[in-house]
Amino acid sequence: MLHLIEKSAERVLPAPLHRALLQLAHKVRHRWRKWRKTPISGISVIVTNPAGEVMLLRHSYGPKAWGLPGGGMAAGEDPHDCARRELVEEVRLDTAQLKPLGVLNETLSGSPHTSHVFTVEVTQQPKPDGREILEARFFAPHALPELLTRNVPKRLAMWEAWKVQSKES
Known part of the structure; x- marks a missing residue:
């Protein structure tokens, strides 16, 4: 649903109205998932810079x-392709160097959710679209903001374990 608003409104609606529609669509989607409980799939990407800082976003x-x-x-989309698409759409980062970290099976908005988690290091600065993403910043892993979405800690733990395993290999 959000993609329908994104694609149709991006060039037509002023950004404030577009953001308002995204808020409404998010609420409707959340309630729909709770009611239908249809399995869904998605991706998360841990983007780092050469200093080892982690990029976080505010929607x-x-x-x-x-x-x-x-x-x-x-439906039918490859997880790597989805991750690349999301990085371009949200923060204008175009990269092919994604590394898979693993897959999480969890519940999102009351629906079974399969999340493919990736990581990538970038040298360019993110450019938030100003519609879906309001802000994108890099944070040192030991100095993350206090207010994080509930899925961030589990994904960062996967990333930390991957870093340890990569050093041992």
């Missing part, structure tokens, strides 16, 4: 907390 809808880039996968 224009949903909780007013910092989260990771990501989003839902279309």
